[in-house]
Amino acid sequence: MIKNYDITEFEAFQQSWDVVQDTNGIIYIAHGSGILQFDGVNWWTTHGENSNHILDLELADNGTIYYGGEDEFGYLARDSLNRFQLIDLKSEFFGSEELVGDIWNVHSNNQEIYFQSLDGVFKWEKGELNKIVKDIQIQNSFLIDNQLYIKSPNSSLKSLNNDLENIEELSLFAEESFFFADTIGENLLIGMNESGFLIVGPHQVVNVSENINSEIVQGSPFRSKFISNKRLGVTNYELGYFEVDLEKNTIKNFKKVTNNKNINQLSDNVALGIYVDNNKDIWVSTINGLSQIVDHIPITIYEADSFFEGVSTSIQFFKGELFLGGQQGLFVKKNCTTDSVCFEQIMDSYVNHLTIHKNVLIIATRNGLFAYDNNDLDQILEGRIDAISSDNENLWIVQNSELKKITNSSGSLDIFETGLTGSISNAVYSEGILWIHDEALGVRGFNTIENAELILDGGNIKSNDLSYIGILFNKVKFGTEKGLYAYNKMSNIIEPDTSFRIKEFNDNQVFRFNSISEDSIWFHANKKSQLIVKSGEEWEQIDQPFMFLDQRYSPTSLESNGSKTWLLSNYRLIEFSSTNWDYHTDFKTNITGIYVNNDSLIYGGFGEPVNPIVLPYEDNELRFTYAAASYIDETRNTYSVKLEGFDESWSDWSLETQKDYTNIPEGDYVFKVRSKNVFEVDGREDQILFSVLPPWYRTWWAYFLYLIGFSGLVYSAHKIRLNQLLKVERMRTKIASDLHDEVSATLTGISYFAEAVKTDENEEKKNHFINLITESAGDAKEKITDIVWSITPENDDWSLFLTKCRRYASDLLESSGMEYTLNITDFIPGKLRMNTRQHLWMIFKEILTNAVRHSGGKRIDLILDVEDGVLKLIVQDDGNGFDISSKSFGNGVKNIRKRANVIRASLELDSETEMGTRWRLELKL
Numbered sequence: 001m002i003k004n005y006d007i008t009e010f011e012a013f014q015q016s017w018d019v020v021q022d023t024n025g026i027i028y029i030a031h032g033s034g035i036l037q038f039d040g041v042n043w044w045t046t047h048g049e050n051s052n053h054i055l056d057l058e059l060a061d062n063g064t065i066y067y068g069g070e071d072e073f074g075y076l077a078r079d080s081l082n083r084f085q086l087i088d089l090k091s092e093f094f095g096s097e098e099l100v101g102d103i104w105n106v107h108s109n110n111q112e113i114y115f116q117s118l119d120g121v122f123k124w125e126k127g128e129l130n131k132i133v134k135d136i137q138i139q140n141s142f143l144i145d146n147q148l149y150i151k152s153p154n155s156s157l158k159s160l161n162n163d164l165e166n167i168e169e170l171s172l173f174a175e176e177s178f179f180f181a182d183t184i185g186e187n188l189l190i191g192m193n194e195s196g197f198l199i200v201g202p203h204q205v206v207n208v209s210e211n212i213n214s215e216i217v218q219g220s221p222f223r224s225k226f227i228s229n230k231r232l233g234v235t236n237y238e239l240g241y242f243e244v245d246l247e248k249n250t251i252k253n254f255k256k257v258t259n260n261k262n263i264n265q266l267s268d269n270v271a272l273g274i275y276v277d278n279n280k281d282i283w284v285s286t287i288n289g290l291s292q293i294v295d296h297i298p299i300t301i302y303e304a305d306s307f308f309e310g311v312s313t314s315i316q317f318f319k320g321e322l323f324l325g326g327q328q329g330l331f332v333k334k335n336c337t338t339d340s341v342c343f344e345q346i347m348d349s350y351v352n353h354l355t356i357h358k359n360v361l362i363i364a365t366r367n368g369l370f371a372y373d374n375n376d377l378d379q380i381l382e383g384r385i386d387a388i389s390s391d392n393e394n395l396w397i398v399q400n401s402e403l404k405k406i407t408n409s410s411g412s413l414d415i416f417e418t419g420l421t422g423s424i425s426n427a428v429y430s431e432g433i434l435w436i437h438d439e440a441l442g443v444r445g446f447n448t449i450e451n452a453e454l455i456l457d458g459g460n461i462k463s464n465d466l467s468y469i470g471i472l473f474n475k476v477k478f479g480t481e482k483g484l485y486a487y488n489k490m491s492n493i494i495e496p497d498t499s500f501r502i503k504e505f506n507d508n509q510v511f512r513f514n515s516i517s518e519d520s521i522w523f524h525a526n527k528k529s530q531l532i533v534k535s536g537e538e539w540e541q542i543d544q545p546f547m548f549l550d551q552r553y554s555p556t557s558l559e560s561n562g563s564k565t566w567l568l569s570n571y572r573l574i575e576f577s578s579t580n581w582d583y584h585t586d587f588k589t590n591i592t593g594i595y596v597n598n599d600s601l602i603y604g605g606f607g608e609p610v611n612p613i614v615l616p617y618e619d620n621e622l623r624f625t626y627a628a629a630s631y632i633d634e635t636r637n638t639y640s641v642k643l644e645g646f647d648e649s650w651s652d653w654s655l656e657t658q659k660d661y662t663n664i665p666e667g668d669y670v671f672k673v674r675s676k677n678v679f680e681v682d683g684r685e686d687q688i689l690f691s692v693l694p695p696w697y698r699t700w701w702a703y704f705l706y707l708i709g710f711s712g713l714v715y716s717a718h719k720i721r722l723n724q725l726l727k728v729e730r731m732r733t734k735i736a737s738d739l740h741d742e743v744s745a746t747l748t749g750i751s752y753f754a755e756a757v758k759t760d761e762n763e764e765k766k767n768h769f770i771n772l773i774t775e776s777a778g779d780a781k782e783k784i785t786d787i788v789w790s791i792t793p794e795n796d797d798w799s800l801f802l803t804k805c806r807r808y809a810s811d812l813l814e815s816s817g818m819e820y821t822l823n824i825t826d827f828i829p830g831k832l833r834m835n836t837r838q839h840l841w842m843i844f845k846e847i848l849t850n851a852v853r854h855s856g857g858k859r860i861d862l863i864l865d866v867e868d869g870v871l872k873l874i875v876q877d878d879g880n881g882f883d884i885s886s887k888s889f890g891n892g893v894k895n896i897r898k899r900a901n902v903i904r905a906s907l908e909l910d911s912e913t914e915m916g917t918r919w920r921l922e923l924k925l
Helices: 089-094 168-173 210-216 700-759 763-791 798-816 834-854 891-902
Strands: 002-005 016-021 027-031 034-038 043-046 054-059 065-069 072-078 084-088 105-109 112-117 120-125 128-134 140-144 147-151 157-159 178-184 187-192 196-201 204-207 221-228 231-236 240-245 250-254 271-276 282-286 289-293 299-303 312-318 321-326 329-333 343-347 351-357 360-365 368-373 376-382 387-390 394-399 402-407 413-416 424-430 433-438 442-447 453-457 466-472 475-480 483-488 493-496 510-517 520-525 528-535 538-542 557-560 565-568 572-576 589-596 600-603 613-615 622-628 638-644 658-661 667-676 686-692 819-824 859-867 870-877 906-912 916-924
Touching: 016 289, 027 065, 027 282, 034 054, 034 084, 043 084, 054 105, 065 105, 065 112, 072 089, 084 089, 089 128, 105 140, 112 140, 140 178, 147 178, 168 187, 168 196, 168 204, 178 231, 196 210, 210 240, 210 250, 221 271, 231 282, 240 271, 240 282, 312 351, 312 557, 312 565, 321 351, 321 360, 329 351, 351 387, 360 387, 387 433, 394 424, 424 466, 424 475, 433 466, 442 466, 466 510, 483 510, 510 557, 520 557, 520 565, 589 667, 589 686, 600 613, 622 638, 622 667, 700 763, 763 834, 798 819, 798 834, 798 859, 834 859, 834 870, 834 891, 834 916, 891 906
Parallel strands: 016 054, 016 271, 178 221, 387 424, 613 686, 819 859
Antiparallel strands: 002 289, 016 027, 016 282, 027 034, 027 054, 034 043, 054 065, 065 072, 072 084, 105 112, 112 120, 120 128, 140 147, 147 157, 178 187, 187 196, 196 204, 221 231, 231 240, 231 271, 240 250, 271 282, 282 289, 299 572, 312 321, 321 329, 329 343, 351 360, 360 368, 368 376, 387 394, 394 402, 402 413, 424 433, 433 442, 442 453, 466 475, 475 483, 475 510, 483 493, 510 520, 520 528, 528 538, 557 565, 565 572, 589 600, 589 622, 622 658, 638 667, 667 686, 859 870, 870 916, 906 916
16 A cells, blocks of 8 residues: 655655654655655654755664755754754854765764765764765765775775775676665675676675566666565666565566556655655655555555546456456456556446356446456346346346346246336345345345245335345345344344344444455444454454544445455455454654643654743643654544643543643643554553643742731731720820829819818808819819810811811900900811820910910910911910010920920920010921
């Protein structure tokens, strides 16, 4: 089976010069636009600095891929994101301007890498690059038993390790070009463009095979490689790809012979590179693309359009040859290679059915009934033939809704009225009964011994349930949508078949079947092809090797000659040279990319990350891409993933090749992916570790700050509580102090006056003391009222304070009979603190009271206003005044100054004898 990959999208140059596969199973192609990579899902290309043609690739023992191209050579390495990049050794060591020529061959020998151009050899070892062969024209080079050999024009093969010593046995072929050189046993095997393959031993040269050499030297052999022991693959610059079996002395040619995209043809006959992958499949690079020869599956798939157009209907193995009928006529397959010329057309009438009767091939067509034998084609009946079948003596025919019998011995034609509708799928004879599949009526059974008497009409199978009628081990079986059914002759009913005890045949569609041998049967059931084989007394189901035969290969006809089996679908013929092969393959599942927020690549899939992948919390939306390196039918590889630490279990198997995760919490994770190929064989699992950091508010330093903040909060709460307690305590102290300072002396006086009233008998003095008691009691009451007002929080308002000041001043001055002016503002912004309010009020009251009681003046002017954020209190009288330089101030002046100092107000006092007194207080709000 050959698969072709269309790589026409990769720029203008389609030449694919070479192919290799790395340790992960990824395919690399030396291409006209750089190095292509194919991971089973995606294609991408890696360019060098010069973007020249890449001509050769080599996988070294350490897993590094080295390349040679047009005036450049180097190796593939990974960048900081684990993507591929080309390291250009030529530019690094010789400069980009120096010319080194085209590098046609790259060889690896342990840590030694050789790059061969047409005029020299460069050696790369342990970080050093040197030109070890100079100024010699080189046609080709070969690495044989850890020694490098070069071939120059008009010279024998020379060993580089022995100072270019010639191999004398090849001196006679010095003028020829070599395309291959390697060991075979203890000898050399040399491939030459004119003489073909030679085996070179001590003092002898032997031709491999005249048959092989005569075909090999046609065209232009280009490269060759051992596929397996004594089996060679050879690319040809004109004739495609050859496969040489040195043990059987046979040669097989794969090439493109039509313009159709046939699955069994190379993409082009200019074949260049050859590579054998991990599954022993062969990759051939051509000038027009890439072809994969699936070598480990013993099948050949013939596309119908390689030999005729339209649907195909029936196949029959007859006298050692396979006959195929369809829309374009009847064809016979000859014993040749996979080319389309294998099919020779015999007739061009639309073929409905094929059968064998009396050792003659009977052909039912839309133009009549024909017999074919010994290359002779004879017509038996005219007109459309819908179906045919045969018993030992008679040929049964369905034509124009009639059942007809041709008796072989007499040649007579008998016609039976059967009530058929004319839409007939097939007819099968078994044990005296002709079974006909009428698509309108379903199953109809006719007793051929009793002149086609109808014995069963439909039975318990509906017409739209029936898929096929066939014979297994001389017994009729019915393939239906509900499973496999059989005819019970005793009860004359069709019932579920229990012969094979295969569960999948119950309640599932059975579409086609045919016996291959006495102990194996081919079924297409439940939408897949499978074998059931007999093991002892039980039947065993085998379906995994045939999983790649999906609904595109649903067979319409099956045939086998014992050694080969053929399945015919509408547009393909599938040939199995064996139905038993090892389909188990070893392949790896690869994580090919990790993206943050679906677009920013953080891991390119090439090698293990240099540093652990650690993501900030805001990058916790990830996309993982992955691919399985199984190339049988890579579009049908299935995958299952699991993010350990996030997913509880593996996901369901699906064709999806990417998985998205959002809102991944902080923590350590392992993303795992596993795969199954089209055979449902498990690939090797891949995984990658990464971490998501917590958001800043859940980091250790954030928690440390939280601890500090919480401690500060507790401390602040404690301080607030303590301050409240201290405030209460200060309030108590203040109240006690105010009561002591303001009220205590007055109450003490009242006490003395009351005692005097008791002891003094003079009525006039008693009345005087009583008046003093009354006056002192009023004074004490007023002081207590002021203290209570000053500590009440509701009074912390400037408007209330100003109203109280205005009322007190007007009442006091009115009662004194003095002239006065009051200029008290109506509004002061802000909050009035309790402490300020109390002292300011006592200052205001003390200044005004002293002016009324002690100034001896006739007029007082009072101003209380705010200017530029400064509260101003001015009180001026026209009284007697006093000497402010005197130290004998009364308690009133001292208290005013003391209180002004407490509230940090500036205080000015101007007074002269007989000139009045002026107070000025300023308080910054």
